[in-house]
Amino acid sequence: VISAIPTTSPRSLTEAYAVLSQGHxxxxxxxxxxxxxxxxxxxxxxxxxxxxxxIWRVEELRGIVxxxxxxxxxxxxxxxxxxSPLVAKTFPALVExxxxxxxxxxxxxxxxxxxxxxxxxxxxxxxxxxxxxxxxRVGGPxxxxxxxxxRFFVGYRKTDLAADELLLSIDLxxxxxxxxxxxxxxxxxxxxxxxxxxxxxxxxxxxSAFGAVRVAAGCMAPTPRRCPQTEVALEGHGxxxxxxxxxxxxxxxxxxxxxxxxxxxxxxxxxxAVRLLRNLAGLD
Ligand SMILES: Cc1cc2nc3c(=O)[nH]c(=O)nc-3n(C[C@H](O)[C@H](O)[C@H](O)COP(=O)(O)OP(=O)(O)OC[C@H]3O[C@@H](n4cnc5c(N)ncnc54)[C@H](O)[C@@H]3O)c2cc1C
Numbered sequence: 210v211i212s213a214i215p216t217t218s219p220r221s222l223t224e225a226y227a228v229l230s231q232g233h234x235x236x237x238x239x240x241x242x243x244x245x246x247x248x249x250x251x252x253x254x255x256x257x258x259x260x261x262x263x264i265w266r267v268e269e270l271r272g273i274v275x276x277x278x279x280x281x282x283x284x285x286x287x288x289x290x291x292x293s294p295l296v297a298k299t300f301p302a303l304v305e306x307x308x309x310x311x312x313x314x315x316x317x318x319x320x321x322x323x324x325x326x327x328x329x330x331x332x333x334x335x336x337x338x339x340x341x342x343x344x345x346r347v348g349g350p351x352x353x354x355x356x357x358x359x360r361f362f363v364g365y366r367k368t369d370l371a372a373d374e375l376l377l378s379i380d381l382x383x384x385x386x387x388x389x390x391x392x393x394x395x396x397x398x399x400x401x402x403x404x405x406x407x408x409x410x411x412x413x414x415x416x417s418a419f420g421a422v423r424v425a426a427g428c429m430a431p432t433p434r435r436c437p438q439t440e441v442a443l444e445g446h447g448x449x450x451x452x453x454x455x456x457x458x459x460x461x462x463x464x465x466x467x468x469x470x471x472x473x474x475x476x477x478x479x480x481x482a483v484r485l486l487r488n489l490a491g492l493d
Pocket of ligand 1: 237238239240241242243244245247283284309310311315319320321322323324325326327331332333334374375376403
């Protein structure tokens with residue numbers, strides 16, 4: 210079906226920007242295609258796609274480079290993240306979550322940038338990127354800019370990207386001294402299941418209080434999101450289980466859907482948070 214739609218396959222960012230500057234109506238970016246092709250097969254929004262910009266051969270968008278931040282090109286696949294010593298050293302949670310995305314076929318083709326731009330509330334990497342204070346570098350013919358992860362997801366499956374912009378890279382600043390980032394994905398099965406609840410939690414532990422706290426959740430609201438009230442409840446404090454559960458209740462507004470009920474999600478996210486915090490505090 211998609212082959213009937215005009216497609217351009219640039220080999221460089223300059224070529225890609227030239228296509229973006231032409232203002233094609235209904236332009237859709239294609240990276241690994243593991244989300245887009247599913248939507249195309251289901252004929253979802255097919256009539257709104259007027260032109261496909263297939264960026265798979267744009268090498269500048271691939272690869273993982275260490276600098277003042279760890280820069281992961283938008284086209285980097287989950288398989289590349291899984292085998293990267295650089296990511297394993299600084300963000301082991303990102304390696305672990307990549308192992309849980311689909312199975313090998315999806316990990317070989319699906320990209321981190323595709324997970325970000327698809328902006329599903331159930332996108333598995335997104336709470337981790339939010340809790341890591343990731344910055345998204347975006348660019349197009351009008352120039353480049355940087356968007357903090359917590360300003361990127363603006364509505365249900367809606368991002369801050371303009372029609373003529375691409376996601377270029379995901380930049381991860383080094384974690385604060387002594388802080389660890391843990392996450393837990395709760396699904397029907399260990400693999401090949403869309404998540405019901407995802408929670409990522411970053412904090413240091415002084416022996417009596419948490420510091421540098423970031424909490425972010427997926428499947429608990431129309432967008433993946435930070436949990437500011439929970440962060441305040443934890444920063445500089447010990448593990449007050451009731452306070453954490455109450456703050457998560459204020460931060461998150463889960464819905465009933467075919468995978469789970471709101472009540473289940475709210476209870477489970479509290480249980481997961483307490484378990485991760487106990488782990489961070491060395492209590493388990
Ligand atoms: C069988 C199966 C299992 C899956 N399991 C999981 C799972 O466990 N967890 C999970 O989170 N996801 C899962 N997915 C979804 C999917 O694999 C991921 O979201 C993946 O990261 C998408 O990346 P992609 O490169 O294939 O994106 P694509 O399908 O190419 O693109 C996705 C969206 O992002 C846009 N886009 C992509 N790259 C860019 C860019 N650089 N700039 C601007 N826009 C861009 C596209 O236009 C499109 O709207 C699964 C999918 C399948 C089919």
